[in-house]
Amino acid sequence: MIIHGYRLTPQRIIPLDLSASSLDELTGRVSDGFYTTFSTLAQGTKVLGLNAHLNRLYEPARELRLHPSVTEQTLRQHLAKLAGTNLPHESRIRLVLTKDKGEVYAGIQPFIAPPxxxxxxxxxxxxxxxxxxxxxxxxxxxxxxxxxxxxxxxxxxxxxxxxxxxxxxxxxxxxxxxxxxxxxxxxxxxxxxxxxxxxxxxxxxxxxxxxxxxxxxxxxxxxxxxxxxxxxxxxxxxxxxxxxxxxxxxxxxxxxxxxxxxxxxxxxxxxxxx
CATH class of the missing domain: 3.20.10.10 (D-amino Acid Aminotransferase, subunit A, domain 2)
Structure with a gap:
């Protein structure tokens, strides 16, 4: 399965020029940082505990006085667009916020429910x-x-x-x-x-x-x-x-x-x- 990766900016969702076979592999190709992983529900419109997942990125960033490349509101808008690319499947999404520049990356793949x-x-x-x-x-x-x-x-x-x-x-x-x-x-x-x-x-x-x-x-x-x-x-x-x-x-x-x-x-x- 090919994992698609993106760099998120205030205005754009920029595809990464790389391919990976897993979210872990994709994560290893961006700078060191914090991450969280979750799956969408209700045709890509909902996530369980989304606020808590986003806090995993933004709280450590605040402690380190990092300035994330996108606000939480913009990130939510980008997530909604990315989740729409996998329909009719739900999505498994990993977000990474880097420690050096505060850049935000997203990896996405179709969510396959456990057997x-x-x-x-x-x-x-x-x-x-x-x-x-x-x-x-x-x-x-x-x-x-x-x-x-x-x-x-x-x-x-x-x-x-x-x-x-x-x-x-x-x-x-x-x-x-x-x-x-x-x-x-x-x-x-x-x-x-x-x-x-x-x-x-x-x-x-x-x-x-x-x-x-x-x-x-x-x-x-x-x-x-x-x-x-x-x-x-x-x-x-x-x-x-x-x-x-x-x-x-x-x-x-x-x-x-x-x-x-x-x-x-x-x-x-x-x-x-x-």
């Missing part, structure tokens, strides 16, 4: 000792730093869990949660606080779950586990490394939270154009 099988049967993940240098920021440098670990995602391995001292922090491209005795266990420190994570924690409380904020030990016994991300929602985990999670099948809580999340997406997605 139903991962939600019905769950996924296998593996662990790796690694953590983000600065988990507060979604920096493009992490993509290159984790290149070797990303190559482990093949065959039936769906995701890499980042570990520190035997404790699970998060997924390479997701947040991680364990469930034990109706309590949701998830790290609070040393992780990227994902957009979908905030929603799922709120939904879990609404369903009556207790929340325990800590990095779970890999050798703990869990009833269930799952990961979340903006483009995948709630994905049940049935095996970590060689060990099954719980009974080795999708559990009731993962199903409940997945349905609650889907309903939330339909009701609460934000319009790209205000």
């Amino acid at each position: 139903k099988e991962i939600y019905e049967k769950g996924v296998h993940v593996v662990s790796a000792e690694m953590a983000r240098h600065d988990p507060r920021i979604k920096g493009t440098d992490f993509i290159s730093q984790s290149a070797a670990q990303r190559k482990l995602v093949k065959g039936d391995i769906y995701e890499i869990l980042l570990m520190k001292n035997g404790r699970v922090l998060e997924g390479m491209t997701s947040n991680f949660y364990a469930i034990k005795n109706n309590t949701l266990i998830t790290a609070q420190k040393g992780i990227l606080l994902g957009v979908t994570r905030r929603i799922v924690l709120r939904l879990a409380k609404g369903e009556g779950m207790s929340i325990e904020y800590r990095s779970p030990k890999l050798n703990e016994s869990f009833d269930e586990a799952f990961l979340t991300s903006s483009s995948r929602g709630v994905v049940p985990i049935v095996r970590i490394d060689v060990q099954p999670v719980g009974q080795g099948r999708v559990g009731a809580w993962a199903k409940t939270l997945s349905l609650a999340y889907q309903a939330y997406v339909e009701e609460r997605s934000e319009s790209i154009l205000p």
